[in-house]
Amino acid sequence: MQNKRLIILLECAIFAAVAMVLSFIPLDIGSSFSISLGMIPMYVIAIRRGFWAAGFAGLLWGLLHFLTGKAYILMPSQALIEYVIAFSFVAFSGVFSKQVRSNLAAGQLKNAIKWAWGTMIIGGIARYFWHYIAGVLFWGAYAFKGWGAQVFSLVMNGATCLATVAVAGIVITILLKTSPRLFLPK
Structure with a gap:
């Protein structure tokens, strides 16, 4: 039992590291839109190990942003929302x-893919909901002229979520x- 937990923790750390490496591939368009390739390994660990492992891996990935200087910090509460809470909510990528896994094991690939898309959509929305909140609370000054903070954050974070x-x-x-x-996993 201890070995299995250790293996899961190691997998989470490896997938978080891979996610961080993928985060350095520049897919930013402007200051508010990007495609987060790091979600690929997060979805893999979420499907492979489930909710709690995905949450832990997401938290590690979020914390790695601080260590690598990739975090954009306006104030501590914004950093908490965008890099701790939002990335931890990647856990919801593991709800299905x-x-x-059961459909994959049974050889029902089409059903497995449908469930995977469902769980990826839920996980993406869960993460980007918190980025939306941070956008409204902290990034409103960067909204396009004539746009309110809510609309700007909804459009930019919504588009980023969909693209990702x-x-x-x-x-x-x-x-x-x-x-x-x-x-x-075995």
Whole structure:
């Protein structure tokens, strides 16, 4: 039992590190829109190990932003929301992990892919909800002229969420088809 926990913790750390490395690939358009490739390994660990492991890996990934200088900090409360809470909410990417794994194990790839997309959408929305909140509370000064903070944050974080889920979802779909064992731990 101890070895299994240690293995899961090590997997979380490895996937968080890979997510951080992918975060350095520049896919930013302007100051408010980007595609977060780091969500790809987060979705893998979420499907592979479930809710709690995904939350822990997400928290580690968020904290790595501070260590690598990739965090944009206006004030401590904003940093807490955007790098601790938001990244921890990646946990919700694991809500349907058992359904994905059981369908994969049963050879029902189409059902596994449907459940995977569902869980990725939920996880993406859970994370970007907190970025939306931070956008309203802290980033409103950067809104386009004539846009309120709520609309600006909803549009920019909504577009980022959709783009991130779409790109990561395509990669996860390909991985589910080509490497299903990646999602089925022993």
